[in-house]
Amino acid sequence: MTKPRIGVLTSGGDCPGLNAVLRGVVLAAEKLGWEVLGFLDGFEGLLPPGNYKILKRRDTAGIMPRGGTIIGTTNRGHFVAKVGAGNRAEVAEKVIADAREVLKSLGVDGLIIVGGDGSMATAQQLQDAGINCIGVPKTIDNDLEATAMTFGFDSAVATVMDALDRLHTTATSHKRIMVLEVMGRHAGWIALHGGIAGGAHVNQSAIVVVAEGAKPRDGQVVMRHCEEGEDRYGGIGAVVAREIAARTGKETRCTVLGHLQRGGTPTTLDRILGTRFGVKAVKLIQEKKFGSMVSYQNYQVRHVPIADAVNRLRLVPPDGELVQTARDVDISFGD
Numbered sequence: 001m002t003k004p005r006i007g008v009l010t011s012g013g014d015c016p017g018l019n020a021v022l023r024g025v026v027l028a029a030e031k032l033g034w035e036v037l038g039f040l041d042g043f044e045g046l047l048p049p050g051n052y053k054i055l056k057r058r059d060t061a062g063i064m065p066r067g068g069t070i071i072g073t074t075n076r077g078h079f080v081a082k083v084g085a086g087n088r089a090e091v092a093e094k095v096i097a098d099a100r101e102v103l104k105s106l107g108v109d110g111l112i113i114v115g116g117d118g119s120m121a122t123a124q125q126l127q128d129a130g131i132n133c134i135g136v137p138k139t140i141d142n143d144l145e146a147t148a149m150t151f152g153f154d155s156a157v158a159t160v161m162d163a164l165d166r167l168h169t170t171a172t173s174h175k176r177i178m179v180l181e182v183m184g185r186h187a188g189w190i191a192l193h194g195g196i197a198g199g200a201h202v203n204q205s206a207i208v209v210v211a212e213g214a215k216p217r218d219g220q221v222v223m224r225h226c227e228e229g230e231d232r233y234g235g236i237g238a239v240v241a242r243e244i245a246a247r248t249g250k251e252t253r254c255t256v257l258g259h260l261q262r263g264g265t266p267t268t269l270d271r272i273l274g275t276r277f278g279v280k281a282v283k284l285i286q287e288k289k290f291g292s293m294v295s296y297q298n299y300q301v302r303h304v305p306i307a308d309a310v311n312r313l314r315l316v317p318p319d320g321e322l323v324q325t326a327r328d329v330d331i332s333f334g335d
């Protein structure tokens with residue numbers, strides 16, 4: 001008798017903890033006697049004739065500490081469904097029909113999609129077209145309204161904190177101002193958490209953390225939503241550094257952390273969250289709760305409709321407790 005089969009793919013920008021999810025999926029599925037097909041390079045692995053690798057227990061050995069994803073990912077290609085500026089996911093019908101055929105011919109009963117808002121928009125479209133999908137939220141940006149936390153975020157913040165610790169010593173020695181540009185796309189969570197953990201405030205020297213989604217307007221740096229069609233967000237750090245140097249007359253340097261925030265070994269929290277999310281995704285398939293996304297709420301791993309994660313970003317509330325805490329430890333927001 002053939003084993004029941006499920007599929008899993010990782011989509012969008014990589015982040016630490018993806019391999020913990022994959023390990024959780026494979027080990028939980030094997031317990032149920034299921035076979036796991038890992039589709040390679042994101043949704044692109046669903047294109048005919050199907051590009052996949054059967055994932056077994058032995059494939060998961062030693063992957064927990066590894067950054068990235070052992071089955072590859074992409075934030076480009078045939079399944080890209082842009083969200084963020086209010087537009088709905090639109091993947092070509094033929095592409096979806098082909099993917100459905102591939103999954104059917106391989107006998108895959110449920111597909112776990114590990115990704116961020118864009119990937120969830122694609123997942124919703126596949127689900128609407130009759131493909132049984134379960135979503136797992138992933139992004140270093142931690143900007144999905146439908147879950148209190150995504151794995152990858154804690155590791156990214158740890159990298160920012162480490163960078164700030166290092167910048168402090170050189171900044172103080174030279175009495176310079178240091179600007180650190182961090183990722184986050186539309187949201188300033190990495191900047192805020194990293195800034196608090198790394199003590200981004202003014203002493204003898206100053207450390208300024210700017211989120212890449214910020215842009216200068218009327219002499220102020222403001223957060224923005226990206227414009228339609230725009231898919232890169234970096235560059236603000238250099239602008240801010242130039243402005244600070246011109247206004248203060250102080251030596252100012254800019255560091256852009258870039259993809260260092262996405263690489264490397266996951267923190268304890270991301271390993272545990274990733275494992276919990278992977279195991280939960282398998283349970284949701286077992287319960288046939290298709291169209292659901294794993295969600296972290298009140299310290300519990302639960303589920304919500306995938307649709308809840310589409311086009312609903314969680315941005316930093318300017319009047320929230322965390323911003324107030326930052327202000328209380330002398331972090332200035334430039335206002």
Ligand code: F6P
Nearest residue numbers: 013075139140141183184185233
């Ligand atoms: O969404 C995750 C993220 O790392 C953002 O913080 C950043 O804007 C973007 O992806 C970078 O994408 P790319 O890998 O295409 O440079």
